[in-house]
Amino acid sequence: MAQDAPSPPDPTHESLWRPLRLLQASMDADIGRLYAEARTGGTAGLKASWVMELLRLHAAGPMTITELAESVGRTHSALSQKVAAMRAAGWVRTVPGDDARSKKVALTDRARSVVGRLAAEWRATEAALAELEAEIPYPLSRVVADIEQALARRSFHDRIAEKLAEDPSWD
Structure with missing residues (x-):
């Protein structure tokens, strides 16, 4: 009996923004x-x-x-x-x-x-x-403003598209 190929790793286990979403959900719940x-x-x-x-x-x-x-x-x-x-x-x-x-x-x-x-x-x-x-040493409102400025220089779309262009799985 042939064995199934191993499943690729689940990329959703890594998330830089999940903690932010969970924090906001917790605060909304409060x-x-x-x-x-x-x-x-x-x-x-x-x-x-x-x-x-x-x-x-x-x-x-x-x-x-x-x-x-x-x-x-x-x-x-x-x-x-x-x-x-x-x-x-x-x-x-x-x-x-x-x-x-x-x-x-x-x-x-x-x-x-x-x-x-x-x-x-x-x-x-x-x-x-x-x-x-x-x-806190770096307020979230400052983080948001800084991210908005960085995205004004180069959009999130363009940043993701560049990474996808480097990934053979996207082709």
Whole structure:
């Protein structure tokens, strides 16, 4: 009986950015825990990842998905999925837009009742992040700015394409 060739090593065991993603997921989970622990205030079932959009809608009023996506720096597709989830959870609704063909995303009464709490959490989170950055020798906001500058010199796409050009498995 012939033996199968050994499997190639799994490259996903190595990841420079996995720790960053896990850190962010952990911090988001902590924010979610604060919402879950709130005994009053109507934040049950709220996802921390929805707060920016809810606050933006509160500040700017109803927006199309395209307007909201541009406002928060996301793609239309990503925002469309997020809005569908927020609508299903009762945080937003759609209302007629400026013409008969368009719709806008608006806060529900439920969302409007908690925006003050959401803004308080946002401010507290930003203050806690500033405190964390003051404790470390090289703040993450500086890392991000430095990476953005390096990518302005040569894009991530071009960097990856160069590495792929050197890898015979890509051909």
